[in-house]
Structure formats: structure tokens, C-alpha cells
Amino acid sequence: MSILHLSWKNILNKPLNLVLNLVLFALGVGLISLLLLVNVQLEDKFEKNFAGIDLVIGAKGSPLQLILSSLYHLDAPTGNMPVSEAKAFLNPKHPIFKSAIPLSLGDSHRGYRIVGTNTGFIDLYTAKFADGKLFEENMEVVVGATVAKNLNIKLADEFKSSHGLIEDENLVHEDAAPFKVVGILEKTGSVIDQLIVTKTQSIWAVHDEHSHEAEESADHKHNEAEHNLEHDEAEHSEDLPLSSYEDKSITSLLVKFKGRNIQALNMARNINENTNFQAATPAIEINRLYTLLGVGEEALKAMALLIIFVSGLSIFISLFSSLRERKYELAVMRTLGARPGFLFQLIIFEGIIIAVLGYFCGIALSHGSMVLLADFLEKSYRYDFSAAIFLKEEIYIFGGSLVIGIIAAIIPAFQASKTDIHATLADNKG
């Protein structure tokens, strides 16, 4: 029978103490591990979705909102940019911009956002096709992997979009032509998995229809539909550059610079000071977001550390009070030949066993909650979260748990090793 085995038996002999200690320890470890899991994955996703974008240009408003809506597809868009005013940015021969990808946001299909853009958007996330091809004609869409999976979308499926970013049957563009799925993307781990991508002109086509409908009486519906068809056809045949649609609007532009020179760096300030638009730098805004979120995270972390401290204290107290009950049997073990070091190890192992069990309960707790949270987080952050990721920080937590177990046990262990056989056993007379 090893010392470890005897420690284990001793712990099992006090099941209520064991449960209390495990619950506390697991809560502390679980909370810290969960924070890490969410944090690391969030940061990873945020970073992945930078997609090399240097600048986002959009309507004036909150720069953070612009970044969140255009790069992460989280918030509502800030407003519209008339193409007539944004023309300069759309120039393919722009001296500073390597590329400027237009985005038209604001519609969705069953909760998944539809992005009107060009094919550069798909290249941005280096998305590959699982099936089908790029959109060429108006109303053709390419869907991200998660959308296809969750809505069970296949090639050649058709659907009508809804106005706004939430699922609401009353807001479906019933009178517009349906979108047709021509391509399905492979999973990339970035935000495009959660998007439906189409040409900018498709979004305009849907909304033209919509506004006409609002303005004109039902009698003209037939005529108007015909007119629109013609209009669409005209657009296809000519396939004009975006800048020629002077009466239209887009939501924002994702800009990559040719190089990081002074002109490029001044670009954002120039846009903010001299145009009706704003330019936001993703890195700056996301850092600002981390700072904002960081306060809550710090508070949670502090709470988790407090719980771990309390659990260490609880292990200490239960070991210490168990010594009082066990002082005779400890003394008797000494008379049977046990060395003081034997009793020291016995108690230290008890602390370590509780800490290690608590650690594994905590890790199970955090990964278990991650499974439950993943669904919720996927909806609110538009990213897939995984519960099966194990971080190297979790090994550090394991080390920390061992240290706490040892520290909590060291004073009781020392006391046990100092058991005075004679005083203890002579004291128990009659």
C-alpha cells in the first residue's frame, strides 16, 4: 500500500469535505480556463478577420461600429456612402490603394448577412470553393460553409432576402427576384463562413424593386417588373464599373494600401478631415475594444483567483481539522514504524490529490460549458467556437493547481510530521 493510496483512502473517508473542496477548486479553475478559451478564440478570430485590411472607409459615425460591421459583421452599419462622392476611392488606379473592396450591407437571409461586394471579397479570406463557382450574374450568390451547413443550402437553391439583419418574415423582399446559389465555400475559420456573398448590383436590384414598390401603386406592378427586367439585363450586358452608378450607394470600403508610407498613413486623417466619410484603422479600433472588454475580463479573472484562493483555504482548513481527529491514528502509525516524513508526505499527497481532481473537474467544467456556450457565441459573434481546443495555458493552470494543493497542505503536513507520539498517546488515558 503506497502512501498515495493511503492518502486517497483518507480523502474518500470524508466525502462531504471532498465534494466541497472539489466544487470550489473546480469553479475557480473552470472559470479561469473558460475565460482563456473564450479569449484566445475571440482574439484568434479577430486577428484572422483583419484579413490584411489597412483601412475601412464608411459613413461618419463610430469608427468601432464601422469596423465591427464591415470587418466582423457584428454591429449595424454606420450609414451609406453615395457612389458619386466615393468615386475617387473606387478608381482601380488609385495611387495609394492597392485594392478597395466595396461592401453593401443591411440585408439578410434567415439571420445570415448578405454582403454585396465583388470577387475580391472572397479572395480576401482565401476562401476555396467546396462546390460551384463564383457569382457572375446579378442575383447569384456564394454561401459560406456554416451558412450552407446550418440552413442546409445546396447549389441551385433559391431564396428571397429580408431587409435588416434579423430574421423577420414581415421584412422579406417578397417582390424582388430570388437569389440563386451558384457556389458554396469551404470552411475557412473566418467570418466569411457565416456570410452570403453576392455582387453589389444584386443588392441594388433588390432595393430598386423595393423602393419602386413603395412609391408606385399596385396597378403598375406588372409594368414595373418588366421594366426592371430590362434594367437588369442592361446592367449585365454592359457590366459597368461600380463608379459609374452615380445614383447608388454602398456601405463601406475595405482598403489595402500599396505600401506603408507617409501618404498612406496620412490617408485616414485626410479622409476624416476633408470628406463626408470616415476612415477607421482595424488594429486601432480592435485594440480599443480589447481595452473596453478588458475591464470585465479583469473583474472575472480577479473573481476566479479569489475563488481559487478560497478553495486553497478550504483545503487547508479541512486538512487541518482532520489532523485533530486523526492525531491518535497518526501517532499509532509512528509507533508502527512510520517516519515523520511518511506522515508529511501522506498529508501533502492529500492536498495534491484534491487539487489535481479539482483541476480536472474544472477543465471538464470549462470545456463542458464551452460546448453549451459555443452555440450562443456562434450566433452573437458569428464565429465557430470549439470546446475541443486545449491551450498550453491549461498546463500552466495545472502547475498552479499543484502549487496551491501543496501550499494548502504544507502546514498541516508539517504539523503531522511533528506528531509527538508519547504526548499524544499518554494524553489519551482513561
Add this chain to the structure above:
Amino acid sequence: MLKSINLSFQYSGSTSIRFPDFTAEQGDQWLILGPSGSGKTTLLHLLGGLLSPTEGNVTLGDFNYATISAAKLDKFRGENIGIVFQKAHAVQSLSVMENLLLTQQLGGKSLDKKKIMDLLERLQIAHKANQKPNRLSAGEQQRVAIARAVVNQPRLILADEPTSALDDKNSTEVQNLLKESAEAVKAILLVVTHDNRLTSAFHKQLLLK
């Protein structure tokens, strides 16, 4: 052979207790009597190596307690001395069998379940082998204590008030079992008590004043 020479012990701030020189041959069974405060338990602890004397020394065989390290003395005690206290104080988290296996292990003996079962059989508690000690009656617990004291076949068995917590029937049984067990392993048996029920059973008696 157990021999104590010129033994005395002084508790801090108290007068020292001087013990008469004492010799017991292998197989001897002694009763040590005396009123409370006469130092019976102190003597027993000195003879068991649980306590170091202020003066004098104890030898068991050719082994002198005073001349060896604490670690060696612990090991020697585990191998050669069995002690029965007023209560068993068995390890509560272990079954009777596991307690005796632990005793074998701490005494540096090979683990032998069969030997333990035979012993428990003789002590009439074999059916309690897998019970936790706190499920046993006081008499049964003292039988476990006897089993623990003799399982390593020690040269010396010390018993400190082994029967004073027991009723008459159990007292007689435990006393007999103790004597038989000591005989079976040919150990010296020293029983310290103020329990008069034991006096008639021992021919060799030492009276402390």
C-alpha cells in the same frame, strides 16, 4: 531479552521519576502495576522507544535504544515491538485487513493476507476483516489492536491499559488472547494496568510507587 538500567525520566518543570532496573527474558509475561502518576505509561513508552530517557538506557536483545538514530529506532520498533493501547486507534479510512497490511508494510515485512486472516480467525474477528474499524465494538477493536501488535511477530509486546475500556467478559477474553498471541510468537509481554481484573493472570508483577 529486555533490559532497563538506571532508567529515569524528567518532565520539564517536574521532579524526575526513577524506575527500578528491570530484566525480562524472551517469553516472559509481566504485569506492571502502580497508582496513577507512578509513571507506568512513561515506563512503557521508554521501553517501547517512544520516549528517550533522561538517564539510563534500554536494550532489547543486543540492540541499545540510546546509541542509534531516530530513523533506525523507528524502523526497529516497527519490526520488533508491538504495542496495544487502551483504544485501538486504527486508521479510520482503512478496513481491518488494510490496517494490518499497513502494519506489515510499516514494519518492513512482506504483505501476507493469509497470515492476517489466520490471525483474525484466532482472534474471532475474521468476519470483520473488510469492515472499517469504527463499525466494530470496543471488544472487537481491541482484538484488532492485538492483531496489529502481533502480526509482525515482534520480540516485545507492550500493552497500556488494554482492558480498562472493556466489560468483564471482553476484558477476560482480550487478556487471554493477548497472552496466547504473545506466547504464539514467543514475545516478551509487558502489560501496564491498574485494572485489578488482570492481577491473577500474571505471575510476574512489578509494582511502581
